[in-house]
Amino acid sequence: MTRSWWGWGDLEEALTAEETEALVARTAAFLPAHDFTDHAPPSPDDLPVPPSRLRPPAALARLCSTDPADRLSHARGKAFRDVVRNLEGRVEAVPDVVARPESEQDVLDLLHWCSTGGTPVIPYGGGSSVVGGIEPRFPAPAVSLDLGRLDQVVEIDRTSRAARIQAGVYGPALENQLRPHGLTLRHYPQSFTHSTLGGWLATRAGGHFATLATHIDDLVESLRVVTPAGVSESRRLPGSGAGPSPDRMFLGSEGTLGVITEAWMRLQERPQWQVKASISFARYSDAVRATRAIAQSGLYPANCRLLDAAEAFLNTGVQADGLLLLAFESADHPVDAWLDRALELTADHGGTVTARRGESGSAWRSAFLRMPYQRDALARRSMVVETFETACTWDAFESLHEAVTTAANAAIAEICGAGVVTCRFTHVYPDGPAPYYGIYATGRWGSTVAQWDELKTAVSEAILANGGTITHHHSVGRDHRPWYDRQRPDPFAAALSAAKDALDPAGILNPGVLLR
Numbered sequence: 001m002t003r004s005w006w007g008w009g010d011l012e013e014a015l016t017a018e019e020t021e022a023l024v025a026r027t028a029a030f031l032p033a034h035d036f037t038d039h040a041p042p043s044p045d046d047l048p049v050p051p052s053r054l055r056p057p058a059a060l061a062r063l064c065s066t067d068p069a070d071r072l073s074h075a076r077g078k079a080f081r082d083v084v085r086n087l088e089g090r091v092e093a094v095p096d097v098v099a100r101p102e103s104e105q106d107v108l109d110l111l112h113w114c115s116t117g118g119t120p121v122i123p124y125g126g127g128s129s130v131v132g133g134i135e136p137r138f139p140a141p142a143v144s145l146d147l148g149r150l151d152q153v154v155e156i157d158r159t160s161r162a163a164r165i166q167a168g169v170y171g172p173a174l175e176n177q178l179r180p181h182g183l184t185l186r187h188y189p190q191s192f193t194h195s196t197l198g199g200w201l202a203t204r205a206g207g208h209f210a211t212l213a214t215h216i217d218d219l220v221e222s223l224r225v226v227t228p229a230g231v232s233e234s235r236r237l238p239g240s241g242a243g244p245s246p247d248r249m250f251l252g253s254e255g256t257l258g259v260i261t262e263a264w265m266r267l268q269e270r271p272q273w274q275v276k277a278s279i280s281f282a283r284y285s286d287a288v289r290a291t292r293a294i295a296q297s298g299l300y301p302a303n304c305r306l307l308d309a310a311e312a313f314l315n316t317g318v319q320a321d322g323l324l325l326l327a328f329e330s331a332d333h334p335v336d337a338w339l340d341r342a343l344e345l346t347a348d349h350g351g352t353v354t355a356r357r358g359e360s361g362s363a364w365r366s367a368f369l370r371m372p373y374q375r376d377a378l379a380r381r382s383m384v385v386e387t388f389e390t391a392c393t394w395d396a397f398e399s400l401h402e403a404v405t406t407a408a409n410a411a412i413a414e415i416c417g418a419g420v421v422t423c424r425f426t427h428v429y430p431d432g433p434a435p436y437y438g439i440y441a442t443g444r445w446g447s448t449v450a451q452w453d454e455l456k457t458a459v460s461e462a463i464l465a466n467g468g469t470i471t472h473h474h475s476v477g478r479d480h481r482p483w484y485d486r487q488r489p490d491p492f493a494a495a496l497s498a499a500k501d502a503l504d505p506a507g508i509l510n511p512g513v514l515l516r
């Protein structure tokens with residue numbers, strides 16, 4: 001496989017000519033006036049990458065690369081605004097060195113070198129950040145610390161069903177190492193193929209299962225973190241009431257407090273029983289009520305994804321005001337009875353079963369994995385195509401959804417002229433959903449990043465004003481800072497800042513993310 005330097009994933013997985021043609025035709029059906037001229041990516045060799053300003057010490061030189069293409073590929077993540085800047089050939093901040101430690105001692109030595117010189121270090125997993133988390137958006141020379149060579153499952157404890165795993169392992173390589181043991185981590189973010197365990201832990205990633213242990217947080221038994229002030233390793237425990245949890249401090253720390261090198265992770269048996277169904281609704285509000293009933297029923301489906309009309313039509317071709325995709329799975333017992341009961345609840349709210357055990361579910365799954373490639377194909381054609389996500393309590397959902405879609409539609413009309421907003425629930429909790437919005441709007445080539453930034457500001461303001469979180473699972477990075485700073489309590493901000501001073505006294509770890 002050949003990794004795309006400018007866009008999502010691998011070149012071999014990109015849309016075929018036929019798929020692109022069909023996508024453009026589908027999009028043109030609702031945006032007929034849009035100019036779909038294709039803007040192909042430049043060659044990275046033609047871009048003016050500035051020379052490196054850092055010279056690693058001789059003892060670390062074997063771990064360090066100053067190759068321009070290597071540095072360019074570590075310069076930004078994979079959000080729409082990253083992809084478009086790549087397409088436009090915009091070279092902005094580029095790390096001066098890409099360092100690839102092969103052992104924990106290498107991490108310690110690299111941090112020591114950077115601490116001594118006051119050089120910023122950006123921990124780098126798969127580079128799939130969508131919030132500017134790995135971008136050296138500051139004038140000082142920077143080191144991108146790529147954990148990719150720390151990619152082993154080191155030890156498996158079959159009795160407790162847990163494994164000690166190095167942080168730089170990518171999703172597929174991790175699952176390949178667990179499969180011979182009949183075990184799985186069962187954590188599948190949409191970015192699974194091109195993101196790492198360390199990145200998931202550092203961003204508190206959300207997997208695609210809708211309920212229960214779907215956040216990476218829930219799967220952590222203990223963490224090992226290298227900080228400039230020393231190595232922190234928590235005790236392996238199934239639970240503990242011994243004060244605030246050390247793991248909770250590092251989960252979601254986004255590379256600002258230390259470098260996660262290893263984790264003991266809770267594993268599961270591979271599922272043997274699976275059942276699926278799709279249920280359509282004539283009214284979105286009924287679909288929301290049915291989804292809430294299931295979320296509060298104690299049934300805990302593996303999938304409980306409610307698509308609104310636009311999302312259902314664009315991604316499955318189904319015409320319904322609400323389409324609920326349900327699935328149950330277990331490694332231990334058949335789950336038909338759980339689905340039967342869930343379908344009684346959907347029927348109580350006017351739902352009609354359109355498929356069982358099936359086809360719709362798999363159509364959705366393959367559409368789900370193709371979405372980032374579709375986004376890139378449309379980004380090349382001057383569309384503004386991006387997602388944003390939040391979570392709120394059920395009592396706040398109706399007003400938040402109304403405010404967010406109104407703000408999004410008004411911003412689309414003003415900034416872009418035409419477009420649509422879609423919504424799906426990625427996760428549901430007994431006390432609230434995590435709505436995930438998509439925007440497909442007509443843009444002007446050369447201005448789509450600025451257009452998106454304006455849209456993002458409008459919807460972020462609506463989210464914050466209506467009781468949502470600025471991010472449910474995409475993390476904070478640099479892009480969410482203005483809203484995150486307003487969302488978090490001041491005493492907590494002060495405590496986090498003091499923790500940063502204690503662990504990273506030279507302030508070298510990922511400056512600008514979460515904190516100063």
Ligand SMILES: Cc1cc2nc3c(=O)[nH]c(=O)nc-3n(C[C@H](O)[C@H](O)[C@H](O)COP(=O)(O)OP(=O)(O)OC[C@H]3O[C@@H](n4cnc5c(N)ncnc54)[C@H](O)[C@@H]3O)c2cc1C
Nearest residue numbers: 125126127128129133189190191196198199205206255260
């Ligand atoms: C197409 C697409 C789909 C996505 N789908 C999902 C999804 O379903 N769920 C979800 O939660 N997110 C999703 N994301 C966002 C992104 O994939 C996650 O934030 C992911 O956890 C990042 O992992 P990574 O290995 O790529 O980390 P990177 O992008 O390399 O880094 C992310 C952050 O973590 C820090 N970091 C990385 N590794 C370490 C480490 N070992 N120690 C300390 N800090 C570290 C970095 O400094 C940075 O701040 C998606 C992104 C894209 C582009």
